[in-house]
Amino acid sequence: MDHRPPHPSHRHVGEPRLPLLAVPFALIAVVTVVDVLAPPDVHLGPFLVAAPALTASFAGPWMTGFVGAVAVTAQAAVAVVRTTATDLNHTFQIIALVLISIFVTLFAHLREVHEKQLTQLRSVAEAAQEVVLRPLRDRMGPLRLASVYLAAEAEAQIGGDLYAATRTPHGTRLIIGDVRGKGLEAVGDAALVLGAFRAAAHQEADLPTLIAHLEAAVAADPDPDGTGEPAGEPGEAFTTAAVLDVPDQDMTLRLISCGHPPPLLLRGGRAIPLEVDHPAPPLGLTQYVDTGFAPQSFSFEPGDVVLLYTDGVIEARDAEGAFYPLPERAADRPGDGPDALLRHLCADLLAHSPGGRLGDDAAMVAIERIGGGA
Numbered sequence: 001m002d003h004r005p006p007h008p009s010h011r012h013v014g015e016p017r018l019p020l021l022a023v024p025f026a027l028i029a030v031v032t033v034v035d036v037l038a039p040p041d042v043h044l045g046p047f048l049v050a051a052p053a054l055t056a057s058f059a060g061p062w063m064t065g066f067v068g069a070v071a072v073t074a075q076a077a078v079a080v081v082r083t084t085a086t087d088l089n090h091t092f093q094i095i096a097l098v099l100i101s102i103f104v105t106l107f108a109h110l111r112e113v114h115e116k117q118l119t120q121l122r123s124v125a126e127a128a129q130e131v132v133l134r135p136l137r138d139r140m141g142p143l144r145l146a147s148v149y150l151a152a153e154a155e156a157q158i159g160g161d162l163y164a165a166t167r168t169p170h171g172t173r174l175i176i177g178d179v180r181g182k183g184l185e186a187v188g189d190a191a192l193v194l195g196a197f198r199a200a201a202h203q204e205a206d207l208p209t210l211i212a213h214l215e216a217a218v219a220a221d222p223d224p225d226g227t228g229e230p231a232g233e234p235g236e237a238f239t240t241a242a243v244l245d246v247p248d249q250d251m252t253l254r255l256i257s258c259g260h261p262p263p264l265l266l267r268g269g270r271a272i273p274l275e276v277d278h279p280a281p282p283l284g285l286t287q288y289v290d291t292g293f294a295p296q297s298f299s300f301e302p303g304d305v306v307l308l309y310t311d312g313v314i315e316a317r318d319a320e321g322a323f324y325p326l327p328e329r330a331a332d333r334p335g336d337g338p339d340a341l342l343r344h345l346c347a348d349l350l351a352h353s354p355g356g357r358l359g360d361d362a363a364m365v366a367i368e369r370i371g372g373g374a
Contacts, residue, residue: 020058024051024067032074036081045075045093049100056104064108068101140172141248142371146338150362160186161310161363164194166201171248173201176308177241207256208293218284238284254295258282266305271327274298305368312362319354338366
């Protein structure tokens with residue numbers, strides 16, 4: 001199962017919240033009645049400005065203007081009952097109420113326009129998420145999978161963390177990675193890596209060739225702006241990644257780590273880091289290091305779970321500055337599949353972080369082998 005960042009359902013822009021509408025009308029009624037019954041030297045009319053001002057905070061311009069008109073009418077009625085409509089004190093109160101009502105109605109209009117823009121941006125982000133970070137299938141050959149993406153920014157859908165999986169004639173290949181940087185540039189770099197992986201993962205015969213293809217894609221355009229100058233300092237843009245090849249029949253997995261945190265093998269109540277003997281540099285930096293891409297094999301048997309994650313998980317701090325102890329929390333996993341594992345870890349990770357907010361994007365993929373064949 002693929003989990004997305006929780007986002008509340010968005011109401012229509014400018015749609016009034018009906019229970020709240022009772023508040024400004026009740027305020028107008030109470031102020032009007034009390035003002036009529038108050039002694040001659042007591043004037044409560046200025047409190048009526050709170051009604052349209054309050055309405056502008058949650059309703060659209062039409063409702064705000066209507067509440068302002070009702071408040072002005074109530075102020076005029078008070079003037080007639082207490083003195084006359086042309087009384088100087090009440091006249092200034094009415095003029096002030098009219099001006100404030102116009103001002104807050106304009107504010108409500110601007111807020112509505114801003115909400116429409118945010119709604120459009122959310123729609124674009126959700127569409128981009130579906131294209132760039134496609135949901136993983138629940139089942140791929142003898143594997144069950146689950147994934148989760150937790151964005152650090154409240155309005156963000158995706159960032160520089162990435163993951164993908166694809167079938168090959170002999171098994172399943174997976175990638176998880178983390179692009180250096182944040183914002184749209186990181187999203188673009190993540191899309192580049194994912195696109196290269198999806199295009200080549202089912203074609204390249206072995207992992208080293210696949211990694212070389214990903215490296216070539218990352219370093220394909222040293223002058224993306226067409227200015228004749230590189231986009232940044234050498235080594236400024238790179239992507240850490242872990243790429244796995246899981247055969248259907250062999251009870252193993254092959255792993256190449258390009259500067260990425262080691263996956264965890266969950267077996268028998270233990271979390272075993274899959275540390276490779278010869279890690280490769282992050283994608284985008286191999287040109288500066290004379291190294292090859294050597295895959296390393298690890299046992300992966302039925303009932304085992306492999307947990308892939310980005311550094312946003314292990315670098316999450318609690319209120320006292322302690323890092324999130326992922327191996328300990330993952331070892332104490334529920335026994336009913338990768339989906340339950342990620343639900344457990346997500347809830348625990350957010351509880352560990354102050355205010356339930358992460359300092360960096362975090363992604364996790366859980367892979368369980370449930371058999372020895374497709």
